[in-house]
Amino acid sequence: MPLNTKGFESIAELRHHFQKHGEDFGASNANEYERMADEFLGLEKPETVHECVRGSGSRLRYDPMTDAFGVIDQTRVIQTFFKPVPCSSLPGSVREAQRITGRCHRYANNLVYFKAECKK
Secondary structure, eight states: OOOSSOOBSSHHHHHHHHHHHGGGGTOSSHHHHHHHHHHHHHSOOOTTSEEEEOTTSOEEEEETTTTEEEEEOTTSOEEEEEOOOBGGGSOHHHHHHHHHTTSSBSSSSHHHHHHHHHTO
16 A cells, blocks of 8 residues: 655664654554554644644644654655653653653643644
8 A cells, every 4th residue: 555655764764763663653563653654644634633834844743642743844755753752751760861862852741842843
């Protein structure tokens, strides 16, 4: 079945994002993860999903029901697909390490994170 988008830029990018975020979505392999990202970003936006377009033309989506967050560029190449995590929601013993590695964000919740990302 063909993709609705152009997928990730390369197999290396797909593998990198799958290793980093595939588990967030229960994806068993990189192709399944890419299909999930493709459907989230390439199909018609459900009413419950937030969407914005940056000045660069990149389109961002955030689903508050599943916490899915994705970015697709103006040429329909998937840039990222993950579930953001507020650092404040993590236990203190884990928080700093996750913050340093970029696995959590400094915003109060994921909707505020989405809105901040839209302004970039």
